[in-house]
Amino acid sequence: MSELRFTEDHEWLRAEADGSVTVGITAFAQNALGDVVFVQLPELQSYDKGTEAATVESVKAASGVYMPLDGEVLEVNPALEDSPELVNEDPLGQGWFFRFKPADANAVEQLLDQDAYDRLIKAQDDN
């Protein structure tokens, strides 16, 4: 398993051996959202970077999950339909959202690494 990459919108990405990329939201994000009660997953289609691909509904509010890079969604996590709480319980594992094929295979490496992401959330916590 390769190391995780992150976006400033608190998504994590993991490059898989087959060239696809798995996406979820971070532990920080699920904690900020609170109890997740519904996830609207993306369609199996191409999305531009920055478009709202999925929506996560907590007891408090709805929040968008943005496409981290240009790419085509190949698979969504069917377990979230009946068990949206997996996003809270196991955000980096069973709570994954979708898998996509990036238009640019190298683009993932340009995103934040663990150290950079940790600094980002530390800065937000200090605010």
Add this chain to the structure above:
Amino acid sequence: MSTEQLLKTPLHALHLELGARMVPFAGYDMPVQYPLGVMKEHQHTREHAGLFDVSHMGQILLSGADAARALETMVPVDIIDLPVGMQRYAMFTNEQGGILDDLMVANLGNDQLFLVVNAACKDQDLAHLRKHLGKYCDIQPLFEERALLALQGPAAVTVLQGLAPEVASMTFMQFAPVTLLGTECYVSRSGYTGEDGFEISVPAQHAEALARHLLADPQVQAIGLGARDSLRLEAGLCLYGHDMNDSTTPVEASLLWAISKNRRAEGSRAGGFPGADIIFAQQQNGVARKRVGLLPQERTPVREGAEIVDAEGTVIGNVCSGGFGPTLGAPLAMGYLDTAFTALDSEVWAIVRGKPVPLKVSKLPFVPQRYYRG
């Protein structure tokens, strides 16, 4: 708004100590949830007991021989015959019949009435009372002096009777001065969760000790505003500023039950409150829109502000409160609909992120109320 400008309740330091996540609400820095989280806080309240800090709400004391008669001119509710030791739900109306605020009125005896009004409206309510009642009775705001705690849930009575055995025999909406930990408090058997429980008005300097004592009971958990909202929504209760406001009347808000029989058009003290003619005409002739319960037929929560359409896509209303009901185990909402669509089980659609979500008009409350009526 920076947190420095927000007001703090007497329990503010305790909330921080308990690890609450604080948010601005009605000008106060308030706990939206504790580490347990909204879902578990909600369930804990329904199964055991939850302690809520509602000290941001406004407590006002009216005193004088004419206080009840004077207050009756502001609300469509029987205040003159409100028995000593009883509390009643009421609302201030305006000349158009709109709701300026909703409130609780308790008769303390000795020509004293004790009011609890919404936090966001309390300054305006106080000005309203002073303007219209100032020459008939003494009006004393207790905003700084008193805190307000709500202890809600099936275990609330066993917990509170440990401090004052007499509370066990109180029934829903009874109100009494009760000594708790050596301090004279006002206790009512009421609340806003649909559960049995109590609201406790306590002098501000004694609030933290009382809260700590109640929280020391393993059945009691501190509960934030997040669960307070999901609990009241499941119970079908209105939140002022969302489910009603100064341009909705009690008839439109489906709060006709709160207008006392003797203040209605055919009653012995009919009218005599602002907007009475308009409200009576609406009762007689019906209204164009009404508040109803709505159950989304999919898992998607439907939030406040969402438009509601009919089968043709014509806008017929909007959602005023919506979210997820942890006890119901499903999303739930309330909304204002064209009266043509308010029959039970009517099918309508809310527009969520551009897509129609089917809704069914449902009876309220969504979860049965469990008040203790003796």
